[in-house]
Amino acid sequence: MLYQVIMTVDLPRDLASEEATRILAQEKAYSQDLQRSGKWRHIWRIAGQYANCSIFDVRDHDELHQILSGLPLFPFMEISVTPLLRHPSAIREDDR
Numbered sequence: 689m690l691y692q693v694i695m696t697v698d699l700p701r702d703l704a705s706e707e708a709t710r711i712l713a714q715e716k717a718y719s720q721d722l723q724r725s726g727k728w729r730h731i732w733r734i735a736g737q738y739a740n741c742s743i744f745d746v747r748d749h750d751e752l753h754q755i756l757s758g759l760p761l762f763p764f765m766e767i768s769v770t771p772l773l774r775h776p777s778a779i780r781e782d783d784r
């Protein structure tokens with residue numbers, strides 16, 4: 689199943705910079721592993737915001753929840769999820 693996920697990051701102002709650097713490095717590695725696996729299909733920065741728009745291709749809601757709740761930045765993000773399905777006018781075979 690495909691999902692659009694909007695993640696908006698809100699790091700606490702009092703978070704030590706070393707801790708922030710460590711979490712961001714973990715987040716990048718976690719995200720890039722999932723991108724290589726094909727489960728995290730796209731990640732785009734939303735212009736002008738500390739937020740991204742991502743597309744996930746996972747088995748079901750449970751797998752998406754497991755992935756999102758494992759994000760190192762999970763405690764510091766607001767996340768919104770929109771399930772997607774193939775549009776009848778889509779021409780790309782992998783849009784499903």
Ligand SMILES: O=C(O)CC1=CCC(=O)O1
Pocket residue numbers: 695697715716719738739740761
């Ligand atoms: O910077 C972000 O949008 C948060 C994030 C999610 C995966 C990643 O590498 O950064």
